[in-house]
Amino acid sequence: MSTKYLKRFFKPQSIAVFGASEREDSMGGVVLRNLIDSGFPGRLMAVNAQGYETVNGISCYHSVADLPEMPDLAIVCAPPESVPGIIRKLGANMVKAAMILTGGLSPQESTRAFSLREQVREAARPYGIRILGPDCMGLLVPGAKLNASYAHVNIQxxxxxxxxxxxxxxxxxxxxxxxQEIGFSHFLTLGDGVDxxxxxxxxxxxxxxxxxxILLQMDRIIGSARNFVSAVRAASRNKLVLVLKSNIIQDGRYSVELAPGVSDEDQVYDAALRRAGAVRVETSDQLFNALETLSRMKPMRGERLALLCNGMGPNALACDRLLRKQGKLADITEETRQALADILPSSWNGLNPVDLNTEATPERFAEATRLLTKDPNVDAVLTIHxxxxxxxxxxxxxxxxxxARKTPRNVLTCWMGRYSAIEARNHCNASGIPTFMTxxxxxxxxMQMVEYHRNQAAMRQTPAPFHLHNLPNRKRARAMLQDAQASGRDYLLHSEACDLLDLYEIPTPNTGYADDIPGVVDIARQMGGSVAVKALHRDNVYPFCYDNTSHQRWRDLALDLYSISEVRHATTKLAYRVGENYDAESSYGFVVQQMKRGFQSMQINVGITRDPVFGPLMLFGVGGYTIDVLADRNIMLPPLNFALARQLVKRSRVYNIIAENSYQVERDVDHLCELLIRLSEMAVDLPELKCLEINPLLLNKRGLLAVDCAVSLAEPAQLSISPYPEYLSEQVALKRSGRTATxxxxxxxxxxxxxxxxxxLSPESIRLRYFYSRGVxxxxxxxxxxxxxxDREMAFIVTAPKLSGAGFETLGVVRAVTDADNVRSEFSxxxxxxxxxxxxxxxxMQKTIDYCRARGTLQLVGSTMPSNKGMQGLARKLGFKISYNMEEDVIDMKMMLNEPTEDWQMYRLQH
Known part of the structure; x- marks a missing residue:
């Protein structure tokens, strides 16, 4: 999250290029020529130990010590062995930004490359110098006339x-x-980033x-997944973020470790990017097309698309693709139908997609497009030719x-073919109209734009209230896991797993445990009716332990046992099979349950797993002992609220089955959402919980029942999304009335x-808070x-039960937004x-001061209007330093919370 000194990469006032020469194969020379050709307005310097006086007309110096001034940005294209020494000298001379284009420093199998990379990291650390690269192509910022790269052409x-x-x-x-005559605001590649x-x-x-x-091309996450998800979530609030994610090549440098119960790493990245509000593209072609769309599309009005072509074949291709992507065909109005009927052949069916017929002229194309853009039911038009x-x-x-130039709606164009279509697409490119080949x-x-808006709507959906208050039970759950680990186990016994579910109010069936066949028979006789028996051993006490065909361990089960003789016979067979494959120490006895198949019950697979990159994940889909549960595996990053849980359910085949067969669809979905939230709370409360699988979870008219479950343990893991900080809650009493609040x-x-x-709030309170009058x-x-x-901001509220009526009311709020480097936090x-x-x-305010101080923030700042004497008095009472800001005509309030420990922190506090 740290952005210190990044401005020096993107907006430098001076640049020094190390390793620049006039040789044709000199990377430094190419970079220097690109800087000159782009018209960089700042000072350029070349550095080369060979003793050149100039390189491409730019003064050249022997070393860092010979430079007339230290540059804002150093670009290093020198031989690999010299790079650590150059970085060390730059840092000692207070240079704060360096970009390494030199190759051969990435972590290959050779120890040499790894050693050089670590040497660069160690050389930079004492001085706080920021490093971009190595193995990056550089960066381009056309707005700053900056082409600091080895790219073969400049960009618009x-x-x-x-x-x-x-x-x-x-x-x-x-x-x-x-x-395509498309430009960029910024363009850079990171390579294998040292910093x-x-x-x-x-x-x-x-x-x-x-x-x-923002377009991101990535193959893996380097560093903290939480930082990545947090950054994308913050960016996607205001900007569209598209991601092209490719898989890692298994070449010995990197290996992909899949989360238990997950068969495809892409599923995890899809879930993470969706949760962060980004849109993923699957191919480089889609990335190019996304750039086309982003650069030329107008603001989106909605999702309803009208299709227009001089033939139904291309229309059918577009319509089929739209419906497969869950898009919406516009339902054109009767007025538009009548207007179109006046210019179209009598054979037109009056529907969208609109068939202009092969006899359509350019004028008919244009008029039909114009009429569709006037239709209030149409948000965008795709004209296919x-x-x-x-x-x-x-x-x-x-x-x-x-x-297209005269309408506020988006008009997308498709010119099929090549020979005559190329020039048509060129005309659209020159006019800034989105155009495509197919x-x-x-x-x-x-649909990429539509998906972005859907993601944003989902991110902003107001969740329904749902809070767990069983704090004593949650403490007992933590103690249970710690006791299991203290005894040397990395799993819970079946009885402990059921107890864990009970502590989180997830219903489980009546269950008995036996060490031998007579014990199983005794339990079955006491239970009465039909029973199920499961043999426990070292392989099935762990969650997601499927065989090679991805099926559950159905061979360890005996179901629908109605008589004692059936129980004895089936248990004997299970005991014989287990005895053949496991020794006595690896056999853990038997589980006996009353059969709970139920009338019209649906079997669901739900649980928690842990990804090596993103940490805990929620899993949901169709379940059962004998089916391929991986065929319907839906993933979401915790923590969940009701809105997110509903999304997870609706993406599964489970929802379609419920919608078609249940008499109480909303009730069933709500029950599943409640269970998912309870599991999500479990993932938050119990960092040692590695995996938990409930399979099958029965859903029927009586509700939910977790028939079988397994739990594994490991070292604590961090969630990719910060959970709600419940530990910060406290009960307070109001000063004057004594009213109890939270x-x-x-x-x-x-x-x-x-x-x-x-x-x-009164108009005056709103004006004092926002510095202007504003609407609802x-x-x-x-x-x-x-x-x-x-991770990025905090807002504390005081809330209390309403004095009249049900529910709670908010009495006051304070907000603190902290910069990415945790230097300053601004409060309101x-x-x-x-x-x-x-x-x-x-x-x-005291709560905010304590919170920011504890997280290491250096300074808490705020501003208020000169007329707000109450705020100024409160600030003085708490120890803030008050000063008048003449330029902004406000009162500044500042409080030091922690002392800076590094030079860059002191620099930031002074600027």
């Missing part, structure tokens, strides 16, 4: 930032974009006003372009109460205020007008 200025991990894919993207990583770059770009969207004598590609393109590509690009962190479920709180906040604003990333506070004098301001 645009509004999309590209960040990649592969230099060659980056150069291919530049070449393609240049041919500057993907989250830091995303954080920087998310604050850049010139960047409206197949070349004919009646409608030449270029002439049709020119007519459609005239219409109908499928056009629909895919449109001081805690805000959560998404507080949105309705937060809206009531805002509406209760929108749902999107409220979601941003309440659904926060606890507002208390309800009728709560003045209750001591809420002191409570909220």
């Amino acid at each position: 200025k645009g509004k999309v930032a590209y960040v990649g991990q592969s230099g060659l894919i980056g150069t291919a993207m530049i070449d393609w974009a240049s041919g 500057v990583d993907l989250p830091a770059i995303i954080d920087y770009l998310s604050t850049e006003p010139a960047t409206q969207a 197949a070349p004919t004598r009646m409608a030449a590609s270029v002439a049709t393109a020119d007519e459609v372009i005239k219409v 109908p499928e590509e056009a629909v895919d690009a449109f 001081l805690r962190a805000i959560r998404g479920e507080d949105e309705p109460a937060h809206l009531e709180f805002f509406n209760s 906040p929108t749902h999107a604003e409220l979601a941003t205020w309440t659904q926060i990333d606890y 506070i507002v208390v309800r007008d009728d709560m003045q004098g209750e001591g809420l301001g002191v409570m909220l």
Whole structure:
């Protein structure tokens, strides 16, 4: 998350290129020529120990010590062995940013490369110098006239930032974009980053006003998955983030370890990116098309698409692709139908997609496009053209372009073919109109934008209230896991696993345990009715232990045993099989349960697993002992709320089956969501819990029942998304009235109460808080205020039961937003007008001070209007230093919480 000194990479005032010469094969020389050709306005210097006086007309110096001034940015293209020494000298001379383009420093199998990489890291550490690379292609910022790369061509200025991990894919993207006349706001590749990583770059770009969207090309996450997810979540709140994720080549350098119960790493990345609000593209072609769309599409009005073509064949291709992607065909109005009927052949069926017929002229194409863009039921139009004598590609393109320029709606175009279609696409490119080669590509690009808006809507959905209050049970659950680990086990016994579910109020059947066959018979006789028997051994006490065909261990089960003789016979067979395969120490006896198959019961597989990159994951899908549960494996990152749990259920085949067969669909879905939330809380509460599998979980008209379960343990793991900080909650008493209230962190479920709180504020309180008069906040604003990333910001509220009526009300709120480097946190506070004098301001501010100090923040700052004497008095009372900011006409309030320990921190505090 650290962005210190990154501005020096993207907006340097001076640059020194190490290893630059005029040789044709000199990478440093290529970089220097690119800097000159791009018109870089700052000072350029070359450094080469060979003794050149100039390189390409730029003054050249022998070493760092000979430079007339230290550069903002050093670009290192020198031989690998010299790089650590150069970095060390740069750091000693207070240079704060260095980009290493030199190859051969990435962690290969050779110890030499690994050693050089570590030497670079160690050389930079004492001085706080930021390192981009090695093995990166450099960076380009057209707005700053900066081409600090070895790219073969420069790029145009645009509004999309590209960040990649592969230099060659980056150069291919530049070449393609240049041919399409598409530009970028920023362009860089990271290589195998020693220091500057993907989250830091995303954080920087998310604050850049010139960047409206971010394209990421990556093959793996280097460093903290939590930082990556947090950065993408923050960026996707304001900008579209698209990701091309490729798989890692198994070449000895990297290996992919799959989470138990997961058969494909892509499923995990899909879940993580979806949770972060990003949109994933599957191929490089889709990435190119996404760039086309991002660079040229107007703001999205909605999802309803109208299709238009001079033939039904291409329309059918586009329509089929749209429906496969869960897109929406626009239902055109009767008025539009009548207008179109006046210009179309009588054979037109009056429906969308619109068939113009092969006799369509350029004018008919344009008029039909114009009428569709006027339809209130149409959000975007895709015009598809197949070349004919009646409608030449270029002439049709020119007519459609005239219409597309005049409408606020998006008009996407597809010019099929090659010979005559190339020039038509060139005309669209020159006019800034999105254009594609095939109908499928056009629909895919449109649906990427739709998916982004759907993800944003899902991220901002207000979750329903649901809180677990069984704190004593949760403490007992922690003790149970710790006791198991203390005894040397990395799993729970079957009885302990059932107890764990009981502690989290997940229903389990009546279960008995026996060490031998007579014991099983006695339990079955006591239970009565039909029973099931399961043999336990070292392989099936662990979750997700499937055989080679991905099936559950059904051979260890005997089901539907009605008589004692059946019980004895089946248990004998199980005991014989286990005895053949396991010794006495690896056999753990038998489980006996009453059969709970139930009438019209559905079997579900649900649980928790742990990914080596992203940590704990929630799994959900169709279950059973004898089916391939991996065929319906849906994944989501915890923690979950009701809205997220509902998404997880609805993506599964389970939901379709419930929707078709259940008499109470919403009740059944709510039961599943409650169970998922309880498992999510388990993942949060119990960091030692590695995996938990419930299979089968029965769902029928009586509710849910966890028939069988298994739990494994490991060292504590961190979630990729910060959970709700329940430990910060405390009970307080108001100063004047003595009313009992709760001081805690805000959560998404507080949105309705937060809206009531805002509406209760007087116009003067709103003006003092926001520095201007403002209207009622929108749902999107409220979601941003309440659904926060606890790694990046904190909002504390005081909430209490309403004095009249049911529910809770918010009495006051304080918010603290911390920068990526944890140097400063900026606070803002507002208390309800009728709560003045209750001591809420002191409570909220002291809570914020303690919280920021504990997380290592150096300084807490805020500003208020000169007329807000109450806030100024509160700040003085708490120990803030007060000063008047003449430039902004505000009162600044500052408090040091922790002393800086590094030079860069002191520098940041002074600027």
